[in-house]
Amino acid sequence: MASEMNALAGAGVDAGDERVLRALLTRPQATVDDLATASGQHIDQVAAALARLSRRGLVARLAGPPALYTAADPRTALDALIHPAEQALRRARDAVAELTALFHTRTERPTAGPVEVVTGHEISRAFVRMQQSAVREVCAFDRPPYVHAAGNPVEPAVLARGVRWRAVYHPDALEPPGALADVRRLVDLGEHAQVLADVPFKMHLVDDRVAMVALDLDTATARTALVYPSALLEALAIVFESCWQRATPLDAAAGEEGVSDEDRQLLALLAAGVKDDAIGRQLGLSVRTMRRRVRRLLDLLGAQIRFQAGMEAARRGWI
Structure with missing residues (x-):
C-alpha cells in the first residue's frame, strides 16, 4: 500500500479515521471491536471515527443487531467531498483509486448473469451498498413485512447528496404508529412519496442500473434478487413508472383556504x-x-x- 496514511486530509478525513476506513474496506462488514483490533485504536476512538465517516457517507451501519458496519464505494462518496481546485483535495482524489480497488476486491459479482439471488445478512449489506452507489435516482416500492428494521438510515445521506428519491408506499406500510411521521420527515428531506393500494412487490431501483426485488414475503426465509442491466431490469422500470402515475401523492403542498x-x-x-x-x-x-x-x-x-x-x-x- 503505497499511499501515505493521511492522504484524505483534504477531504476532511483525519489519519485515525482513515485507518478505520481502510480496515473496513477490506471486510464485507465489521464490528467496532473488529476495527479497533485492525486499526490499533481504542474502541471509543473507533466508534467516534465511524460516526464521522458515516456523516460523510463513507460508512453505514447495517440495520438490526448486532452493530455491524460496512463501507461505501469511496469513488462515489469522496467525489462529493473533494474540490479539485485545492491541492490537498487533489491529493485525496489520487487516493480514491486505491481505496476503490480495496472495495472491489470483495464486492465483485459472483455471477455473470443478469440476476443474482442473495439471502440472510447479505441482503442488508447489498441494500446499503446499492443505495450508496446511487448517483441520479432511486425508485422504491415499499411494503411490509421487513426483513430487518422498517426504517432506512441510509436514505437521508443519499438525499443530502442531491439524489432524487421516489417511493410508492403500500397502505400497510403507513399503519404502524409513527410510520407516517417517518415518511413526512423523509419528504421534508426531499423524498417524493406516494401511496398505492396495489403495490405489486418490494423493490429498489437505482439509476436504471441495478434493482433489488424481494422474491418472497416470508422473513424467515427471505430471498432477494439483484437484477442487473437486461430486459428484466427495463421491465421493472416500466412497472414502477406505471404505478407512479396511478399513485396518490403524500408530499403535495397545494391546498385551499380552510383545508389544512x-x-x-x-x-x-x-x-x-x-x-x-x-x-x-x-x-x-x-x-x-x-x-x-x-x-x-x-x-x-x-x-x-x-x-x-x-x-x-x-x-x-x-x-
Missing part, C-alpha cells in the same frame, strides 16, 4: 385505501373525530363516498 395540511394527509390516506383505525393512529385522532372530519371534507368536496372525495381532491390539486 392534516386534512390533505387524511384525504391522501383515504384515497390510498388506508383503514380508519390506522389513519386515526397516524394523525392522533379518535375514530369519532376522524369520521367527523371526513364528513366535513366530503361535504366540502360535494362527494358521497370516500373514493369520490379522493378523486375530487386530486382533481383540485389538494393532494
Whole structure:
C-alpha cells in the first residue's frame, strides 16, 4: 500500500479515521471491536471515527443487531467531498483509486448473469451498498413485512447528496404508529412519496442500473434478487413508472383556504385505501373525530363516498 496514511486530509478525513476506513474496506462488514483490533485504536476512538465517516457517507451501519458496519464505494462518496481546485483535495482524489480497488476486491459479482439471488445478512449489506452507489435516482416500492428494521438510515445521506428519491408506499406500510411521521420527515428531506393500494412487490431501483426485488414475503426465509442491466431490469422500470402515475401523492403542498395540511394527509390516506383505525393512529385522532372530519371534507368536496372525495381532491390539486 503505497499511499501515505493521511492522504484524505483534504477531504476532511483525519489519519485515525482513515485507518478505520481502510480496515473496513477490506471486510464485507465489521464490528467496532473488529476495527479497533485492525486499526490499533481504542474502541471509543473507533466508534467516534465511524460516526464521522458515516456523516460523510463513507460508512453505514447495517440495520438490526448486532452493530455491524460496512463501507461505501469511496469513488462515489469522496467525489462529493473533494474540490479539485485545492491541492490537498487533489491529493485525496489520487487516493480514491486505491481505496476503490480495496472495495472491489470483495464486492465483485459472483455471477455473470443478469440476476443474482442473495439471502440472510447479505441482503442488508447489498441494500446499503446499492443505495450508496446511487448517483441520479432511486425508485422504491415499499411494503411490509421487513426483513430487518422498517426504517432506512441510509436514505437521508443519499438525499443530502442531491439524489432524487421516489417511493410508492403500500397502505400497510403507513399503519404502524409513527410510520407516517417517518415518511413526512423523509419528504421534508426531499423524498417524493406516494401511496398505492396495489403495490405489486418490494423493490429498489437505482439509476436504471441495478434493482433489488424481494422474491418472497416470508422473513424467515427471505430471498432477494439483484437484477442487473437486461430486459428484466427495463421491465421493472416500466412497472414502477406505471404505478407512479396511478399513485396518490403524500408530499403535495397545494391546498385551499380552510383545508389544512392534516386534512390533505387524511384525504391522501383515504384515497390510498388506508383503514380508519390506522389513519386515526397516524394523525392522533379518535375514530369519532376522524369520521367527523371526513364528513366535513366530503361535504366540502360535494362527494358521497370516500373514493369520490379522493378523486375530487386530486382533481383540485389538494393532494
